[in-house]
Amino acid sequence: MKVYVDRIPEEGLLLEGEESGEIVDMGEGHEKFSxxxxxxxxxxxxxGKLIVTGSLSTHALLSCGRCLEVFSYLIDNKKxxxxxxxxxxxxxxxxxxxxxxIIIGLPVRPLCREGCRGLCNRCGQNLNVKxxxxxxxxxxxxxxxxVLDDLLEKKNLKIKNQISKLRKKSKNLDK
Ligand SMILES: [Zn+2]
Ligand SMILES: [Zn+2]
Numbered sequence: 001m002k003v004y005v006d007r008i009p010e011e012g013l014l015l016e017g018e019e020s021g022e023i024v025d026m027g028e029g030h031e032k033f034s035x036x037x038x039x040x041x042x043x044x045x046x047x048g049k050l051i052v053t054g055s056l057s058t059h060a061l062l063s064c065g066r067c068l069e070v071f072s073y074l075i076d077n078k079k080x081x082x083x084x085x086x087x088x089x090x091x092x093x094x095x096x097x098x099x100x101x102i103i104i105g106l107p108v109r110p111l112c113r114e115g116c117r118g119l120c121n122r123c124g125q126n127l128n129v130k131x132x133x134x135x136x137x138x139x140x141x142x143x144x145x146x147v148l149d150d151l152l153e154k155k156n157l158k159i160k161n162q163i164s165k166l167r168k169k170s171k172n173l174d175k
Contacts, residue, residue, distance in 0.1 A: 001015060005045070008045050014040070015039065015043055019036060023095055060073045064110060075106070082094065
């Protein structure tokens with residue numbers, strides 16, 4: 001969305017429109033924005049600056065952090081703000097600030113619903129769909145996820161050992 005600086009009147013300008021969802025597409029394996037971004041912005045010129053306030057909304061397809069199901073997540077920011085210097089510019093492109101705002105608004109660990117039950121860590125069953133037959137009362141012998149856990153733990157231990165070795169070394173050097 002582009003703003004022509006000399007077309008902004010004293011009282012400001014209302015910009016309404018849609019930005020293609022593609023501007024926030026981050027490529028394969030990332031969030032998908034199949035829908036357009038609805039943009040409603042007030043644009044003003046105040047003492048050499050462009051001031052923008054307004055709202056952005058769209059839906060992103062996110063993968064749930066617990067059950068991995070893809071779901072539609074509503075992004076609705078009614079407090080979008082942006083400003084920049086006008087000096088020497090005829091056209092100011094708001095695509096990048098809009099893009100950044102949408103990306104910053106994405107949850108770090110998205111959940112498909114409150115209280116999502118996630119996947120069974122033994123058999124991988126999506127527990128929102130149905131219960132699995134795993135018996136949680138008896139201790140569990142290694143399944144695929146536990147093997148991964150073990151590997152990770154061993155790796156962390158290795159790194160910890162390396163760090164403490166390095167610490168000792170640097171202490172010796174200090175002497
Ligand atoms: Zn979920
Ligand atoms: Zn299970």
